[in-house]
Amino acid sequence: MTETPQPARVRAESDPAVPPEGPGAPRARAEIDLGALRANVRALRARVAPHAQVMAVVKADAYGHGAVRCARAAQQAGATWLGTATPHEALALRAAGIGGRLLCWLWTPGDPWAEGIETDLDMSVSGLWALREVEDAARAVGRPARVQLKADTGLGRNGCQPADWPALVAAALDAQERGLVRVTGLWSHLACADEPGHPSIGRQLDVFRQLVGYAEKEGVEPEVRHVANSPATLTLPEAHFDLVRTGIAVYGVSPAPEIGTPAGLGLRPVMTLSASVALVKEAPEGHGVSYGHHYVTDRATTLGLVPLGYADGIPRHASGRGPVLVGGKVRTVAGRVAMDQFVVDLGGDRVEPGTRAVLFGPGDRGEPTAEDWARAADTIAYEIVTRIGSRVPRVYLNEDPDGDADGEGASAG
Template sequence: MSFPARAVVDLSALASNVRSLRAHAPTAQLMAVVKADAYGHGLLPSARAALAGGATWLGTAQMDEALALRAAGITEPRVLTWLYAPGAPIARAIEADVDVAVSSASALTEVVAAARAVGRTARVHLKVDTGLGRNGLTPVDLADVLPGALRVQAEGAVALVGIWSHLAFADEPDHATVRAQHEVFADAVRLAESAGARLEVRHLANSAATLTSPQVHYDLVRPGIAVYGLSPVPQLGEPADFGLVPVMTLEAELATVKRVPAGHGVSYAHQYVTPVDTVLGVVPLGYGDGIPRHASGTPDRLGGPVRVGERTLGVAGRVCMDQLVVDLGPEAGEQAGDRVELYGTGADGGPTAQDWARAAGTISYEIVTRLSRSVPREYVGLDPQTGAPAGTAAAR
């Protein structure tokens, strides 16, 4: 492949992150969340690496991703999927032994119909809206739905195996809503169990809560971004503070290098004008590849960081659809074809996805997840096909 950039994904680091997260929640099982193509890292290789690190569950938002895991032969761990609209392939998920979340009375009706159609019991996790205001049954809805759910369980159509919810302020562990949601969740669990539900798992903790709120670990934690080595609470600690290593390194080759005079406009609308005679380098990545345009730079504020040799520079001017420009400086010796790094582990002082998040006014989740699939992923550390130790292996 001739694409002049790549995302190098260290699967051994991903497996190590899972082991670290398990140590943070030693009394709970661990679900590695691999939604959104494993946060841009690649669904199947990341899932296999997570299992190699000791994950006992996998989680996907979309049903198609859960089905893709099963179709690829990942049959051993439990898989939960939770976000779907009417008409989703629920029957296929049930046949594939995928656990399905139920967030409304109508969703339960669909799941029951699908289970009866395929003649197999559906494993159901009731999602409770404890205060996030997103998907899920309100406590009142739960009280209304629960009797019917237990009735169809007695008939064998479903098995109520879980109750779960999601925190609104988990990245602020001292926020009052964390305790408030925990109390609502505990009430929901008590209601279900007192009504006769025999729950296998109760789960509330995402990445931030896994790392900072042990009181909500329950039976299962569901880390997402932390699996990929990024801190969900950057205001409280960098990845290394939690035993995590960023998994993805985004690198490219300089497409062109040229000398220009002082006062030369750079990129659209000349948002950046060269202050002195200098050398410009073109990096062949842009917003079409997932590089945030909000990380564009001006003479007063350079944009997203780019590591060139031992120097960390910034985007000069506007990020374009398929390229961005870096002011390499008057004494630059770089040539076309030289490697540059947009983000990586930060271990050598280079830029990280969190640095790009700050430059773009967003979060690291968006930086890695938005990276286009047109950018090749290269896998190192573990075999992406098996999750076994390997030297290097390229995929996709």
């Protein structure tokens, strides 16, 4: 039975940890509910077999949510592995004091393999060139590297082609015999797990089993075998193996509308993005709004200026379509999204400067969701949350895990 994350507590404006609304409020903020993140991890753990471990993927600054704090929260909730794409992301976590098992998979020639060995990373290897660089680094450091061999079972991106797999396995076993590496895992990635029933899923799982079987027959004894991302974790129990890699689901966003809504999956969105209305003014009928005058008022109205733009990660493709909750009503972006700001037509309503405009959040207080913005911008919700830029401060709620039961504990940072 999965645990449904509960809303963060409603906080009084006098709460010192919460940016105020009205005069003195910040230009914009992204609230990150770490209590929801922990509950999401627990809900995902409940979906997998007891022997299968859960990895929380915190690449791309934890999909825009803040890697260090999200990594800590995920570990507090029982994630036994963390995952990043680049080694620099992984090394930054280590520098911040994040311990535990940490897999990093997107390496390029000349990357800091030695530092990865010294900080106990598990490092993915997809080709012989990478294995050679790992061996050189292990000799220099004087200790073996932990490596995981990645197979391309049909995605066509990173990973070793099946035809080249025997050579990679043989070379890795030779390096292991010489004390330079220890093969800790065998893994791959699915192309269409977010499309339930897609024929490639079964084909890829078959290839993965064959390649794992070959490696094990040759003498590889992996700690973990893994192929499941968030959608596979939610819909494909046969893909769970020893470890599941949960990325977007950790942050309470559905991997795809076809799989279900966050609430239907037992998840709660972690990020709420909002800004303080910077200006409210009256405009006559026929007044052009923003660049190109793609929006012209059809009556006398009021316009509200929201100080967020594409420099902050608001998609320009959502011009004229993006939904925003202002003054108790969902409005639509009027005209083009500019670099630093956009306008909403308030329809004659008066709101005060400093009123909170909520672009997206969990959706249970009437605000739009990241999925609503994804539809407006013809993209996916992954991109909506990940692209929110560093100019928008993150405010962390429910950072203390002891407050999970009653929603207590908010901190700003």
